[in-house]
Amino acid sequence: xxxxxxxxxxxxxxxxxxxxxxxxxxxxxxxxxxxxxxxxxxxxxxxxxxxxxxxxxxxxxxxxxxxxxxxxxxxxxxxxxxxxxxxxxxxxxxxxxxxxxxxxxxxxxxxxxxxxxxxxxxxxxxxxxxxxxxxxxxxxxxxxxxxxxxxxxxxxxxxxxxxxxxxxxxxxxxxxxxxxxxxxxxxxxxxxxxxxxxxxxxxxxxxxxxxxxxxxxxxxxxxxxxxxxxxxxxxxxxxxxxxxxxxxxxxxxxxxxxxxxxxxxxx
Numbered sequence: 001x002x003x004x005x006x007x008x009x010x011x012x013x014x015x016x017x018x019x020x021x022x023x024x025x026x027x028x029x030x031x032x033x034x035x036x037x038x039x040x041x042x043x044x045x046x047x048x049x050x051x052x053x054x055x056x057x058x059x060x061x062x063x064x065x066x067x068x069x070x071x072x073x074x075x076x077x078x079x080x081x082x083x084x085x086x087x088x089x090x091x092x093x094x095x096x097x098x099x100x101x102x103x104x105x106x107x108x109x110x111x112x113x114x115x116x117x118x119x120x121x122x123x124x125x126x127x128x129x130x131x132x133x134x135x136x137x138x139x140x141x142x143x144x145x146x147x148x149x150x151x152x153x154x155x156x157x158x159x160x161x162x163x164x165x166x167x168x169x170x171x172x173x174x175x176x177x178x179x180x181x182x183x184x185x186x187x188x189x190x191x192x193x194x195x196x197x198x199x200x201x202x203x204x205x206x207x208x209x210x211x212x213x214x215x216x217x218x219x220x221x222x223x224x225x226x227x228x229x230x231x232x233x234x235x236x237x238x239x240x241x242x243x244x245x246x247x248x249x250x251x252x253x254x255x256x257x258x259x260x261x262x263x264x265x266x267x
Contacts, residue, residue, distance in 0.1 A: 001064070001120040009042040011054035011067035013075045019086035021070050021125045022142040023132070024118055025077050025150060026171075027055065028095040028162035033107045035062040037094045042067050055090040057117060061110040064117055070125065078157040080150045084140030089121055097148070097163035111167070115174045118144060131172050144172075 031037055038058040042065035045054045054074045058065045068074040068090075073081050076090030093114055101107055122129050122144075130143035137145055137153035148163065150156030 001116045003066075003120050003124060006057070006064050006066045007039075007042075008066045008069065009039075009046045011042075011045040011074065012047065012050040013045070013052055013054045014068045015073040015075070015081075017071040017087065018073050018082045019071070021089050021121075021127060022086035022140075023080065023083045023088040023137075024121060024127060024144045025080065025088050025090050025147055025156075026114070026118075026144070026162060026166075027076065027090060027092045027147045027159075028097055028099075028166070029058070029092050030096055030161070031094055032096075033061060033094045033101065033104070033110060035060050038063045038065045041065075041092060055092040057089075057091045059091060059110065059114055059117060060094045061106050061113065064113065070121070077147055077150050078155070080137075080155040083155070084142075086142075089125075091117065093162065095162060095166075097159070097161035098165065099163060100165050102165055102167050111171060112174065115171060119175055129172075129175050131168060144175075 029037060029041055031041075038060040041055075041058045044050060045058075045067045052075060054067055055076045056066065056068045056070055056074045058067060070089050071087055073087055074090045075081060076092075077088060080088050081090075082088075091114065093110060095102065095107065095110075102111075119129070121127065128143050130141075132141055132143040132145040132149070134149055134153045136143065137150060137155060146162055146166070146168070147156055148160040151159055
């Protein structure tokens with residue numbers, strides 16, 4: 001992407017450069033994933049009623065706008081605006097924190113545009129194409145992360161965007177130019193439907209390598225009632241010692257590896 005050709009609408013709130021960019025922070029605008037939003041948010045940040053905030057770039061499924069030209073400082077992530085002796089670059093994408101719609105075609109169209117933008121920024125500023133978790137952010141390492149992870153690391157504000165369901169792994173796969181992974185038996189066990197005992201809603205949940213179940217709306221879920229395997233397999237009841245845990249900004253549930261292995265694989 002030609003960064004110099006991106007339309008520029010100067011954000012009202014920005015500061016002079018405080019150092020070379022070392023971190024790219026991905027946000028969500030808290031609006032539907034749709035075209036036209038990048039332009040409207042850029043105009044909002046530039047207008048007389050703008051909030052005490054700004055971003056370097058605004059992106060929707062079709063367009064990218066620049067509001068603050070790096071290395072000037074945008075007001076997007078609190079203390080991490082000035083990151084580890086350098087600076088951070090903030091990118092606002094359309095979508096909601098805790099959304100489960102990131103795999104819709106229009107959202108994947110936006111993801112490809114985001115990959116193009118982030119790759120170009122990494123090349124220009126020498127930022128490694130490396131995902132940073134809480135530990136790496138606290139250590140001041142260079143790379144790419146989210147506002148929510150900055151919050152969890154104690155260097156952001158109190159925001160959790162773009163939320164635990166945003167496909168960071170798929171974003172990094174596309175950014176690195178890796179091959180499209182082929183489904184395996186392990187992949188088919190990655191997503192299930194879950195129902196909580198204090199809610200009539202059925203959620204899509206994921207188990208990571210530590211055996212944790214990510215919940216899209218953790219405040220609504222007191223405990224796991226049952227799990228149905230993807231494709232309509234048998235119903236299983238989690239063991240009684242299943243415990244809640246906190247992982248970054250999102251609440252999760254720990255379950256035993258034996259329970260995960262007991263869920264039938266579907267083809």
